[in-house]
Amino acid sequence: MSPVLPSRPRAVVFDLDGTLVDSVADVADALAAVMREAGIHPLSEAEVRGLMGHGAPGLLRGALRLRQCDLGEAEWMTRRFLDRYAAAPAVRSAAYPGAVDAMAALAAAGIPVGICTNKAACTARAVLRALGFAPHLGAVVGGDSGHGMKPDPAPLLACIAALGAVPEETVYLGDHRVDIDTARAAGVRVLAVPFGYGDIAALEPDGILADYAALAGMLGLAVAEQR
Incomplete structure (x- = not known):
């Protein structure tokens, strides 16, 4: 576990895919259906995992590049993917162990909790409801919320x-280089989880959270409660 951060945050914001939720199976299912519709051989879950983190447009462009297909197909395929995925976003997805309890503990401690994701906001909310996160959240900002997409810092700042x-009193949790770059651009401290879709060895966060059971202690909450 990384050491306790130097000051207790006033707010905590999470990325969604690869940070709170392993969603690659549902993403892969929706993507496979669209690729078959286009006459393209679908990607494996492992291939999809490597494309996560850039929102639906990045996912479709990446899939077409892997199959050496015309990128001009990306726009209509992205629309079809979003429709298919929104219809069944949490069939095979699962919260990472301890994530729901960790978020509940933050909310119980009076720390506002938000989500900043490149996923469409309505689909993100559906996943969060299905997996038990929704009651603990104060804000959800998605890639279609009008603030741009990560690594632009605007969606994180809006959340x-x-x-x-304010940014200097907030901690952001993510799993991908996109999340680290977003937090740095926003002036926000950032923790990385090693179980998501990014290459943790290539990241330089302020700390690494290997287990959600350790989150309260890392944020200085357990220390504060003992005083």
Whole structure:
């Protein structure tokens, strides 16, 4: 476990896919259906895992590049993918162990919690409801919320503002280089989880959270409660 951060945060924001939820199976299913519709051999889950983190447009462009197909197909395929995925976003997805309890503990401690994801906001909310996160959340900002997409810092800053917090008092949790770059651009401390879709060895976060059971202690909450 990484050491305790130097100050207790006033808000905590999470990435979704690869950070709170392993969603690759449902993403792969929706993508496979669209690729078959286009007459393209679908990607394996392992191939899809390597494309996660850039939102639906990045996913479809990456899939077409892997199959050496015309990128001009990406726009209509992205629309079809979003429709198919929104219809069944949490059939095979699962929360990472301890993630729901960790978020509940933050909310119980009076720390506002948000989600900043490149997934469409309505689909993100459906996943969060299905897996038990929704009651603990104060804000959800998606890639279609009007603030751009990560690594642009604007969606993260919008989420923080919606929670009534400021960047220097916020911690962001993610699993991917996109998340680290977003947090750095926003002036936000960032923790990385090693069980998601990014290459943890290539990241330089402020700390690494290997287990959600350790999150409260890492954020200084357990220390504060003992005083």
